Amino acid sequence: MHRSFIHALHRRLTTGVLLLVLSTLLSGCGTNLLSYYFDDLFQSGDAIERTPEQLAWDGVQAMQEKDYDEALDAFQKLKERYPYSKYAILAELKVGDAYFHKKKYADAALAYEEFIRLHPRNExxxxxxxxxxxxxxxxxxxxxxxxxxxxxxxxxxxxxxxxxxxxxxxxxxxxxxxxxxxxxxxxxxxxxxxxxxxxxxxxxxxxxxxxxxxxxxxxxxxxxxxxxxxxxxxxxxxxxxxxxxxxxxxxxxx
Missing domain, CATH: 1.25.40.10 (Tetratricopeptide repeat domain)
Structure with missing residues (x-):
């Protein structure tokens, strides 16, 4: 029993040291290789679901960087996953803007018409x-x-x-x-x-x-x-x- 406990402790310490070394070696790279290779050891399925605030931030950042595909993805997820969030109205507006900047004017027009229908008194x-x-x-x-x-x-x-x-x-x-x-x-x-x-x-x-x-x-x-x-x-x-x-x-x- 005692020997089994020591063996388990030794294995945990070894794993911890290995991860610490890998973190030191990989975290300085341009992409987070530690996250890329080892995220699946700590979580199952997709990455932890983004909060409404995080998705809103992702979308706004992507718009500023003119990455309209990424912005559209973030704002659509926000609309679909959190329709009652205070950020949902922002997403409804920015979906139209993202389509507009992508020159998909028919899709943008539909998004803008929907916004006006849902929020006719919005500023x-x-x-x-x-x-x-x-x-x-x-x-x-x-x-x-x-x-x-x-x-x-x-x-x-x-x-x-x-x-x-x-x-x-x-x-x-x-x-x-x-x-x-x-x-x-x-x-x-x-x-x-x-x-x-x-x-x-x-x-x-x-x-x-x-x-x-x-x-x-x-x-x-x-x-x-x-x-x-x-x-x-x-x-x-x-x-x-x-x-x-x-x-x-x-x-x-x-």
């Missing part, structure tokens, strides 16, 4: 609305395609201005609304000019007249005024002489 909602608008604004492809994303961007910016007119984000939203108007004006001009070239004079006239009424400043700043007036004058002349508005190809029998 950061003006920022979230602005970010939502930018998600749609940056999803824009080209003026010859559907302008739905630009319209959704305008809607978000207008919601921001109407609900929070004194917010620091309201002036930024106004600038972005003007950029949206320029996009819409460019699109409408291209469509109206296309109708004109196809000899669809009535359609061209309606499109370009509406453009002048809805986006006069954008038309002026884009330098379209002179060409639009010339097209409208020719449309009127063609319609006055009874042109049926059929395209050249239709008249040729195609």
């Amino acid at each position: 950061v909602v003006p920022y979230v609305l602005y970010q939502l608008g930018m998600c749609h604004f940056l999803s824009f492809k080209s003026t010859d395609r559907d302008m739905e994303e630009t319209r959704l961007a305008m809607d978000a910016f207008q919601r921001l201005i109407q609900a929070f007119p004194t917010s620091e984000y309201a002036p930024k939203a106004e600038k972005q609304i003007y950029e949206c108007r320029k996009r819409l004006a460019e699109h409408e001009f291209q469509v109206g000019r296309l109708y004109y070239r196809m000899e669809k004079y009535k359609a061209a006239q309606l499109r370009l007249t509406r453009l002048l009424m809805e986006h006069p400043q954008a038309v002026k700043d884009l330098g379209y005024e002179e060409e639009i007036q010339a097209i409208l004058a020719d449309c009127r002349a063609c319609l006055n002489r009874g042109d049926d508005g059929k395209s050249l190809w239709t008249k040729l029998g195609f």
Whole structure:
């Protein structure tokens, strides 16, 4: 019995000395090799579960280091594991930000919309609305395609201005609304000019007249005024002489 006790004590001391030596040798390396090789001796399964505070800290640190994948992972874990934590609302916001910085604008927009739905009176909602608008604004492809994303961007910016007119984000939203108007004006001009070239004079006239009424400043700043007036004058002349508005190809029998 006594000899068994001494043998067990000797084994523990030997193990302790070995671990102490290994700790001294390995802990100075750039990566914690002791932890890498021997963590499984002291704990089972995954690493000890991170607390809400630790996950929040991990996510914020990763965002500062522009490691958005790591940030997204931390904030999503925080949302899923601790939905009632005081840090959960931070995670809900930062999931949107992480997606935004990854240029995954559709995912970011969903996250921002969810935040607004869950926390409509939170003080950061003006920022979230602005970010939502930018998600749609940056999803824009080209003026010859559907302008739905630009319209959704305008809607978000207008919601921001109407609900929070004194917010620091309201002036930024106004600038972005003007950029949206320029996009819409460019699109409408291209469509109206296309109708004109196809000899669809009535359609061209309606499109370009509406453009002048809805986006006069954008038309002026884009330098379209002179060409639009010339097209409208020719449309009127063609319609006055009874042109049926059929395209050249239709008249040729195609």
